[in-house]
Amino acid sequence: MNKRLNLLVFSGEYDKALAALILANGAREMGMEVTIFFAFWGLLVIRKEGYEEDIHETLYQKAFKSMTPKCAEDLNISNMNFLGAGQKMLKHMMKESGKPMLKDFLDGARHKNVKFYACKLSQEVMGFSEEELIDEAITMEVYDYLKDALESDIQLFI
Amino acid sequence: MNKRLNLLVFSGEYDKALAALILANGAREMGMEVTIFFAFWGLLVIRKEGYEEDIHETLYQKAFKSMTPKCAEDLNISNMNFLGAGQKMLKHMMKESGKPMLKDFLDGARHKNVKFYACKLSQEVMGFSEEELIDEAITMEVYDYLKDALESDIQLFI
Amino acid sequence: MNKRLNLLVFSGEYDKALAALILANGAREMGMEVTIFFAFWGLLVIRKEGYEEDIHETLYQKAFKSMTPKCAEDLNISNMNFLGAGQKMLKHMMKESGKPMLKDFLDGARHKNVKFYACKLSQEVMGFSEEELIDEAITMEVYDYLKDALESDIQLFI
Numbered sequence: 001m002n003k004r005l006n007l008l009v010f011s012g013e014y015d016k017a018l019a020a021l022i023l024a025n026g027a028r029e030m031g032m033e034v035t036i037f038f039a040f041w042g043l044l045v046i047r048k049e050g051y052e053e054d055i056h057e058t059l060y061q062k063a064f065k066s067m068t069p070k071c072a073e074d075l076n077i078s079n080m081n082f083l084g085a086g087q088k089m090l091k092h093m094m095k096e097s098g099k100p101m102l103k104d105f106l107d108g109a110r111h112k113n114v115k116f117y118a119c120k121l122s123q124e125v126m127g128f129s130e131e132e133l134i135d136e137a138i139t140m141e142v143y144d145y146l147k148d149a150l151e152s153d154i155q156l157f158i
Numbered sequence: 159m160n161k162r163l164n165l166l167v168f169s170g171e172y173d174k175a176l177a178a179l180i181l182a183n184g185a186r187e188m189g190m191e192v193t194i195f196f197a198f199w200g201l202l203v204i205r206k207e208g209y210e211e212d213i214h215e216t217l218y219q220k221a222f223k224s225m226t227p228k229c230a231e232d233l234n235i236s237n238m239n240f241l242g243a244g245q246k247m248l249k250h251m252m253k254e255s256g257k258p259m260l261k262d263f264l265d266g267a268r269h270k271n272v273k274f275y276a277c278k279l280s281q282e283v284m285g286f287s288e289e290e291l292i293d294e295a296i297t298m299e300v301y302d303y304l305k306d307a308l309e310s311d312i313q314l315f316i
Numbered sequence: 317m318n319k320r321l322n323l324l325v326f327s328g329e330y331d332k333a334l335a336a337l338i339l340a341n342g343a344r345e346m347g348m349e350v351t352i353f354f355a356f357w358g359l360l361v362i363r364k365e366g367y368e369e370d371i372h373e374t375l376y377q378k379a380f381k382s383m384t385p386k387c388a389e390d391l392n393i394s395n396m397n398f399l400g401a402g403q404k405m406l407k408h409m410m411k412e413s414g415k416p417m418l419k420d421f422l423d424g425a426r427h428k429n430v431k432f433y434a435c436k437l438s439q440e441v442m443g444f445s446e447e448e449l450i451d452e453a454i455t456m457e458v459y460d461y462l463k464d465a466l467e468s469d470i471q472l473f474i
Binding site: 003005015016018019022023026027029030032078079080089090092093094096097099153154155156157158 | 166168170171197198199216218219221222225226279282283284285299300301303304305307308313314315
């Protein structure tokens with residue numbers, strides 16, 4: 001199928017990232033091309049697990065990074081999070097109904113050659129170097145996002 | 159008009175559901191075809207009022223259902239909810255300016271033959287059978303959503 | 317470039333408004349036509365600074381207006397707001413990395429002839445007259461939004 005899906009993932013929440021990655025996997029399985037542009041909180045979805053903190057970051061960037069989830073599975077949910085209890089409950093319900101976790105959908109998207117773009121401006125504000133994000137992520141500007149979106153058949157802001 | 163609007167309603171909040179249903183009603187009045195795919199929290203928007211709880215659900219699903227709004231009019235708002243006070247205030251302001259309630263826009267969409275799709279994966283995780291949702295809702299998979307979205311002129315993620 | 321971007325800004329948060337206006341500025345720089353339809357909380361993004369409150373508003377509308385941010389720079393952020401500390405932290409990080417503020421991107425969009433539409437229904441509910449919004453904002457209905465969206469190449473709900 002000669003069709004394209006373009007997602008702008010602005011949110012850094014477990015449930016919204018799950019929605020984005022389920023769409024991305026489904027579209028690839030149907031033969032569509034898929035690009036995801038991660039911006040702002042969305043960068044937290046593609047943070048590389050276990051990465052050592054950078055020494056070039058400012059005090060605020062250091063504080064920001066230490067206060068935010070370290071990897072996809074640690075993200076909070078957008079509703080009823082209750083300091084993390086809601087996220088654990090959602091994960092339990094997903095396991096009980098035999099569903100993969102966010103990490104699995106993320107790995108699936110990586111193996112299925114979904115294109116991962118990371119917003120340059122957001123990286124600079126938050127102090128995330130390309131090395132701190134998953135290997136597939138390529139730093140891109142808003143113009144690159146717009147060009148890709150213009151060539152796509154579906155564009156969503158998540 | 160031979161045009162189509164496709165909405166993915168992920169949010170289960172009063173104000174966002176209102177936005178989605180105002181768009182859906184407006185588009186139908188203009189002669190457009192409209193499909194709404196309800197996923198995750200969005201399922202709460204189309205919960206059938208007064209439905210008795212299912213005995214096949216797990217403990218977590220039972221807890222989840224008892225903690226979440228029972229019908230569209232009970233949904234919280236996404237900002238300034240203040241344990242429900244904000245939602246009541248919004249409803250007051252809507253009434254004072256002569257606007258219909260969410261329930262009315264939902265009924266309008268049902269009467270105007272908007273297509274209601276309910277996400278299969280979300281139903282399985284949350285334990286919602288098709289009988290617990292409004293009669294118009296048909297269980298669909300992410301592939302069905304993508305096919306419909308590909309044939310639409312406007313696609314929004316709400 | 318004969319292409320169009322259409323944004324429906326429903327959110328009234330600093331970070332989401334920033335995303336919308338960065339997209340709008342970027343698209344104009346690439347020669348695209350840009351329309352932004354501000355609805356619900358989105359009206360708070362284009363509130364005119366220092367405007368005196370209207371005497372025709374109801375008690376609820378008066379309360380609502382006094383409880384909500386008075387201009388774009390006062391908006392909260394959608395995550396980790398911590399009663400405003402998170403927003404201040406974000407602004408610090410933006411300044412440290414040499415980025416313009418939301419106000420600058422808003423002014424940029426105004427100078428670059430982005431079309432500003434304000435949702436009529438939302439204005440009536442919240443009690444915002446056209447005079448209380450930035451001069452560029454024109455009151456429009458949901459039908460106008462849909463017509464513009466149908467003629468656009470990218471449509472996003474933010």
